[in-house]
Structures are given as structure tokens and as C-alpha cells.
Amino acid sequence: MAATATLADRPADTPPRPEKPARRKRAMRHRLRQDWPLIVLTVPVLAQIAVFFYGPSVYNVIAFMDYSPYQPLWENRIVGFTHFQILFQDPYFVDALLNTLLFALAALLFVFPISIGLALLMHSVVSTRLRSLFQTIVFLPHFFSWVLVVSIFTQMLGEGGMLSRWLVGMGGERLEIMRDPDTFLFLAWLQWTWKDAGWGMIIFLAALASINPSLYEAAAVDGANRWRRLWHITLPGIRPVIVLLLILQLGGVLSVGFEQYQLQREAVGWGASEVLDTFVYYRTILSSNGEALGTAAGLFKGVIGLCLILTANHIAHRLGDQGIYQKS
Numbered sequence: 024m025a026a027t028a029t030l031a032d033r034p035a036d037t038p039p040r041p042e043k044p045a046r047r048k049r050a051m052r053h054r055l056r057q058d059w060p061l062i063v064l065t066v067p068v069l070a071q072i073a074v075f076f077y078g079p080s081v082y083n084v085i086a087f088m089d090y091s092p093y094q095p096l097w098e099n100r101i102v103g104f105t106h107f108q109i110l111f112q113d114p115y116f117v118d119a120l121l122n123t124l125l126f127a128l129a130a131l132l133f134v135f136p137i138s139i140g141l142a143l144l145m146h147s148v149v150s151t152r153l154r155s156l157f158q159t160i161v162f163l164p165h166f167f168s169w170v171l172v173v174s175i176f177t178q179m180l181g182e183g184g185m186l187s188r189w190l191v192g193m194g195g196e197r198l199e200i201m202r203d204p205d206t207f208l209f210l211a212w213l214q215w216t217w218k219d220a221g222w223g224m225i226i227f228l229a230a231l232a233s234i235n236p237s238l239y240e241a242a243a244v245d246g247a248n249r250w251r252r253l254w255h256i257t258l259p260g261i262r263p264v265i266v267l268l269l270i271l272q273l274g275g276v277l278s279v280g281f282e283q284y285q286l287q288r289e290a291v292g293w294g295a296s297e298v299l300d301t302f303v304y305y306r307t308i309l310s311s312n313g314e315a316l317g318t319a320a321g322l323f324k325g326v327i328g329l330c331l332i333l334t335a336n337h338i339a340h341r342l343g344d345q346g347i348y349q350k351s
Contacts, residue, residue: 086319106319119302126298127276129208134215135272138223145224146231162221169282172218177201204295214283226268227261234260266344274332277324299324
């Protein structure tokens with residue numbers, strides 16, 4: 024009775040007593056004993072990240088050194104931001120940066136929405152067999168290498184490809200799309216869409232499957248048509264996934280790839296296909312003593328990507344979404 028009276032006499036706004044440290048330790052030990060197989064499974068992944076990601080990140084200091092691979096790292100002379108000044112004054116770097124931003128913006132505006140549209144289309148298909156067939160057809164190109172993708176497009180749209188032979192047989196002219204630098208952006212968009220739109224579709228389909236079907240039934244009973252159900256139920260239901268993928272794409276906005284542009288560089292010219300990854304390859308890796316300049320370019324990409332991720336995640340928090348992480 025005394026304990027009950029004490030609890031009743033305590034004000035309602037009094038915060039609860041903090042949990043005792045001993046109790047927290049016992050709960051943590053119990054959870055470790057229960058979840059130790061899952062922890063063991065994460066050890067190879069953590070080892071791979073430590074060896075191939077965090078370990079090499081230490082060598083980013085090369086960007087601030089007059090680096091020579093023939094002497095120990097600590098004996099190289101510190102030159103500050105000299106390599107960054109050389110990088111920003113290089114006209115080839117400026118062209119590569121502008122091309123990278125152009126390709127990234129095109130992928131963000133015209134490939135990302137296609138994945139959402141394909142997922143919404145698949146979600147509306149009633150037949151399970153037709154849905155499985157469509158998923159396989161659209162998702163399969165994601166596993167193709169860029170060598171195979173470029174080869175297929177060359178066989179289809181090249182000067183000697185199937186469509187060019189058909190046009191010549193009809194009295195027309197051969198296609199020049201595979202060798203025209205003015206249309207390379209459109210060609211790259213076709214390749215991105217065919218290869219990667221299915222991957223995003225699978226992710227959005229998983230998000231659509233988590234929406235409670237009773238919401239659609241209740242909306243239909245209230246008289247909402249298909250478009251109103253799409254606007255008020257479907258899109259809000261997958262909005263967290265859209266925001267998450269959008270933030271991740273913004274973080275990799277300066278990493279548009281290497282193989283796709285390298286394979287078509289000779290056909291369309293470096294001016295149309297030069298991106299930051301190919302710039303680093305040709306201007307630093309293939310040149311003598313270019314390690315420091317290449318490290319500076321890579322560090323520049325990483326810093327810009329980190330700033331974009333943090334900014335986009337902060338905006339997502341302000342709009343009420345969780346983003347890629349949430350403050351505790």
C-alpha cells in the first residue's frame with residue numbers, strides 16, 4: 024500500500040527513473056548470447072570493409088603530398104592544396120566534371136522515375152504469371168556487363184546493325200547514333216534505362232508489397248477512384264523508399280561509372296564521353312607520377328558526395344522522413 028501511495032502521489036510529469044546500469048549490462052549480455060550467430064556472420068563483411076575500404080582511405084593523405092612510390096609514405100614532402108589547384112585549373116577536368124554532372128542529372132530525372140512507373144505498372148497487373156514474366160524480362164539486363172550492353176546496342180543501332188540494314192533495305196540511310204557525339208547523351212540514357220530500370224523496379228515493388236491492402240479497400244468503399252488511391256495511398260506508402268534511394272543517388276552523383284564511357288570513347292570522342300572516372304584513368308593512372316593528382320580527384324568526389332548525402336538527409340528530416348539515418 025505504501026508503494027502504491029508513493030506512485031499515486033508522484034506528479035504525472037515526473038520523468039521515469041533511469042534504468043540501472045547493472046540491469047542494462049545483464050540485458051546486453053543476454054542479447055549477445057542470443058544473437059552471437061548473427062554477429063559472427065557480420066565478421067567477414069566487417070573484415071572486407073576494413074581491408075578494402077577503410078584501410079586504403081588512410082592513403083588519401085597522398086593528395087596533400089609530393090608523393091613518390093619509391094620512398095616511405097612519411098618521408099614525402101607536404102605540399103598542401105597544390106594538387107587541387109592543378110586539378111581545378113585543368114580544362115580537361117572541368118569538361119569531365121560538367122559531363123559527369125550532365126549524365127548524373129539525366130539519370131536522376133529520367134531513369135529514376137521510370138523505375139517507379141514500372142513498379143506501379145507491375146503492381147496493377149493481376150495475373151501472377153504475366154507479372155513474373157515481365158519482372159524477368161525487365162530485371163535480367165541488370166546482370167549484364169557493360170561490355171555486353173554496348174555490344175548489343177552496337178548490333179542493334181550501329182552502322183552495320185540490324186536497324187541500319189533494315190533502313191538501307193527500305194531506301195533510307197544508315198544510323199549514326201553510335202558514333203554521333205551530339206546524341207551520346209540520349210544513347211547513354213537508353214543504355215541506363217534498359218540496364219538499370221529493372222533493379223529500381225524490384226526495390227519499389229518490395230515497398231509496394233508492404234502497403235496494407237485494407238487501405239485500398241476502404242478507399243474504394245469511400246468512392247476513391249484509381250488515381251486518387253494512387254495519389255493518397257500508394258505514393259505516400261513508398262515515399263520513404265523513394266527518399267532513401269534519391270539520397271543514395273545524390274551521394275554517388277559524381278560516380279557515373281567507367282566501363283560504359285570507356286567502351287564508347289573511341290566512337291564518339293573524348294569530349295562527349297569524358298567523365299571524372301575516365302579523367303582519373305587517363306590523366307593520372309596512365310601518366311607518370313599521377314598518383315597524387317588522382318587521389319586529389321577521388322577525394323574531391325568523396326567530399327562532394329558526402330556533403331550531398333548530409334544535405335539531402337537533413338532536408339528529408341525537415342520534411343518528416345527518416346532518410347538514410349536518424350538521430351537518436
